[in-house]
Amino acid sequence: MRIHSDYMTVQTKEKRELLNITPNIKAAVEKSGIRDGIILISSLHSNSALFVNDEEPGLLQDIMEWADRIAPFGPDYHHSARSESNAGAHLQSLLLNHQAFVSLTDGKLELGPWQNVMYAELDGQRPKRILIKILGE
């Protein structure tokens, strides 16, 4: 069994931003030399999200607007009493999830034709770390 851990740090210009990190995962796989197994991709912060979905710009806008409807940003949270303004980001991280797996077979990511791994920065403009961990042979 081989294990390879990779890390990437992102710092977005905007407070909220969506990044397609599929190319970063492919690069980590290539570096690892592992050809068959699974890949854990996990945000090491609880105020960002990480999910697999289509990368169609209209749909990505729908996803972010939906997250805002279901778990709005704002001051009306207990968390805010401790001068934190990002309770909404934490709830959206739970809604959209903060980690996902991609299967690796014959050196290739097993994603559907439209699937991409998306990182959703929800409280950005500062360095955030993402873990890419590959287990296999």
Added chain:
Amino acid sequence: MRIHSDYMTVQTKEKRELLNITPNIKAAVEKSGIRDGIILISSLHSNSALFVNDEEPGLLQDIMEWADRIAPFGPDYHHSARSESNAGAHLQSLLLNHQAFVSLTDGKLELGPWQNVMYAELDGQRPKRILIKILGE
């Protein structure tokens, strides 16, 4: 370490349909010969969902009606402007998740007494692929 990848293709009669795929996972485990490890079950489409929960018909109806309340189907999405009518299916896939893990011990799935692995087709009537990947010994 042994790795076994299995695939199943489903084509539902209805646009939306719930399938209990626990028997398919058991069959894949038997074929693999792996007795201890973890099983990744992942939809290779972002307009269907995959989750672990009880298989009580009333509850399953509750789950689908809840998904419809939280992430309604309809034309009022940016995604629809590209003549896609399934933005709601993508949001419900995020809400319910599109992948899950089941632990494998002594050749048996470690599910609670009522837990089953459910595939929720949200945009069906065409072939959809599900990955069952087993890692262990």
Added chain:
Amino acid sequence: MRIHSDYMTVQTKEKRELLNITPNIKAAVEKSGIRDGIILISSLHSNSALFVNDEEPGLLQDIMEWADRIAPFGPDYHHSARSESNAGAHLQSLLLNHQAFVSLTDGKLELGPWQNVMYAELDGQRPKRILIKILGE
């Protein structure tokens, strides 16, 4: 490849309760002797949740109040017709998720500075089982 399965049973005093089970996971890792790999933590019940997030008391209260808004408890569910009163708990389990992974490197859990693994009992006052499964070297 080494595999270690651990189980913990919790019985909360209240119907709903949040527990930080990060120390239990650390104890399982120590017992296993595994230093590098991944840890699956999974509730073996579909009426409780398990997620990674910050352990700030105000935020945890926000999370539970949010879950109650999005998936209220109550009798207005089909599941209730079978004299089950916990449909809301099942929906909240889907909303918050019932399993998570933590990466293990050099014998240490790879969690962000504020991240903890939280078990959310949603239908307690009876014994509930949680699986902690470690795969690695």
